Amino acid sequence: MAGRLLFPPTCIGCRRIVAEPGALCAHCWPALRFIEVPFCPVMGTPFQYDMGEGFLSLEAIAFPPHFDRARAAVLYDGAARQLVRGLKYGDRTDLAPLMAGWMLRAGSELLREADMLVPVPLHWRRFLSRRFNQSAELGRAIARRSDVVFAPEVLVRRKKTKQQVGLRRKAREDNVRSAFAVPEKFKARIRGKRMLVVDDVYTTGATVGAAARALKRAGASHVDVLTFARVVPESADLDGDFLPDEGMHI
Structure with missing residues (x-):
């Protein structure tokens, strides 16, 4: 007392x-704005109203991702931004369990089907300066409350990339191209497996897309993505970082 x-x-x-x-x-x-249905079944981008079954966002059509599905718990604004910044830059690792709880709810379908949970890795030099990996903290907390194997060792960042902040879509993709790899000794372990990549924020999808591509090249059969927050601006265009919530049936 x-x-x-x-x-x-x-x-x-x-x-x-x-x-x-x-x-x-x-x-x-x-x-705190939670992402609820309706949303794009591929990108997880929220729609303003129900478009009907099978309706994809324009982003999913114009820029087909390397991953299979993406989900996020909240929109990246307001309190969600403060939580992410607190975890990532304020050494607030105590926030990870709470944030992971909301991610468990948002990614329940993905977690039921996943064989392994893989956080987006940091380059070793950045890890030494930050002392922890925020994506791994979230992934570890999710794994503790699910039946999915936590496997941070199966994916490494083999080149030190520039910070993604301020870069547009094409620059982000170029920045992380070939940044990730599966060590040879782990390729047999992930072959044919369904992987779930965990990160703190989904912006353009360049980072998680590069991670998914590396996992699939190494033999993973399926790669989904789960993040705490999702950046969804009010409007954008095909040449920018984001796209409006419009699409078509396929």
Whole structure:
């Protein structure tokens, strides 16, 4: 009791005082926008209204991904942005279990079908400077609460890439091209397996796409993607980083 008085629990988003540890305050909770159906069955991009079964976003049609399906728990804005930044740059690894809980809900279908869970790896030099991999923290927390094998060792980042922040779609793809690889000793282990790649934020899909491509080249039969947050701007065009929520039946 004395500890609670001296060090009251604070909101995990903004540090306002809250009733219970590990909670969001009344200001941050409404700002967290969960991605619910309807959404694109391939990209996981939310639609404003139900387009009907089999309807794909324009992004899925114009830029077919190397992965099979992508899902995310929340939109990358407001409280979600603060959580991601806290985990990634503020050493708030205590946020990972809460964020992973929401990812479990969003990716329940993918997790039921997955054989292995693989976090997007950091280059060893970046890992040494940051001291932890935020994607691995999320992946480890998800694995603890599911039956999926956590296998961070089967995918490595073999070249140090530039930061993706500020790069457009084509530049992001060029930046991470051939960045990932499956070590030879693990190829037999993933051959024919269904892999689930975990990351913190899906922006253009360049990073997770490069990871999926490496896994499939090494023999994985199926690669899905699960992230905590998804960047979905209000509007964009075919030459930009993102696309509007429009599409067609196939």
